[in-house]
Amino acid sequence: MNETEGLNVGQNATMPEIVQPSTIPPVIISPHLNLKYQSPKRVPFGGSLTNKILGGISGADLSRLLPYLECVNLTSGQQLNCLGERIDFVYFPETAIISHIYFLGDGSTAATSIVGKEGMVGLSAIFDSPPPTHWIEVTLTGTALRVSSEVIKREFHNGGSLQHSLLDCMSARLAQVSQRAVCNGCHELSQRLATWLLMIHDRAQIDELRLTQETMANHLGTRRATVNAACTALRESGIVSYRRAAITIIDRKRLETVACECYRVL
Numbered sequence: 689m690n691e692t693e694g695l696n697v698g699q700n701a702t703m704p705e706i707v708q709p710s711t712i713p714p715v716i717i718s719p720h721l722n723l724k725y726q727s728p729k730r731v732p733f734g735g736s737l738t739n740k741i742l743g744g745i746s747g748a749d750l751s752r753l754l755p756y757l758e759c760v761n762l763t764s765g766q767q768l769n770c771l772g773e774r775i776d777f778v779y780f781p782e783t784a785i786i787s788h789i790y791f792l793g794d795g796s797t798a799a800t801s802i803v804g805k806e807g808m809v810g811l812s813a814i815f816d817s818p819p820p821t822h823w824i825e826v827t828l829t830g831t832a833l834r835v836s837s838e839v840i841k842r843e844f845h846n847g848g849s850l851q852h853s854l855l856d857c858m859s860a861r862l863a864q865v866s867q868r869a870v871c872n873g874c875h876e877l878s879q880r881l882a883t884w885l886l887m888i889h890d891r892a893q894i895d896e897l898r899l900t901q902e903t904m905a906n907h908l909g910t911r912r913a914t915v916n917a918a919c920t921a922l923r924e925s926g927i928v929s930y931r932r933a934a935i936t937i938i939d940r941k942r943l944e945t946v947a948c949e950c951y952r953v954l
């Protein structure tokens with residue numbers, strides 16, 4: 689009995705041809721946006737490991753990675769990839785926070801995920817996925833440890849604790865993206881803003897977050913005026929204070945009561 693018997697495939701039936709695209713479809717970006725990859729500046733590493741993935745893997749796995757890790761300073765608004773090109777480096781945020789952002793043809797934007805010290809940016813490089821169609825942008829200035837995609841891919845395929853941690857990271861990322869899709873479609877902006885601020889606060893570990901209202905609007909996929917109204921409501925309630933390009937979390941407990949249920953998942 690050959691492999692096709694029992695599959696009810698007719699003699700003249702032909703299997704559909706799977707066409708692999710030779711190139712990634714171009715992503716249309718509004719021409720007024722000045723987006724381009726900006727190489728981060730290397731800085732001395734302080735020696736205290738904050739990233740939970742690197743801090744949680746075995747000593748043997750970490751010592752194999754250490755010679756290849758570079759500490760870099762990342763600046764808010766900095767772009768870490770080029771659309772349509774493969775990722776050369778993956779980033780383990782220390783104090784920086786990095787987001788995945790989609791830019792639409794009309795220039796509007798929305799963020800799909802936030803990555804801080806709990807994760808790694810550049811998972812697609814490990815799995816040989818096509819280049820991402822989103823931008824990888826720094827949301828909060830800080831440091832990260834980076835390593836070349838080739839090195840992290842090699843170490844991932846060695847198995848061990850690093851592979852386990854990166855698979856956990858992938859699972860958490862999928863959960864975050866899924867939940868944010870639901871959140872964007874079902875919850876009010878005031879709730880989504882509170883959830884987003886709590887997510888940033890968890891990763892930043894500081895109360896004063898250097899964020900502009902434009903950044904908040906870009907991440908939440910809305911207009912700056914709408915974000916301004918939501919920020920004003922939080923400020924008048926005594927939950928946050930706000931000055932130019934910085935929002936300070938004053939009453940985190942009450943901010944949690946404003947946030948939607950998604951925060952408990954994210």
Ligand SMILES: [Zn+2]
Nearest residue numbers: 871875948950
């Ligand atoms: Zn929500």
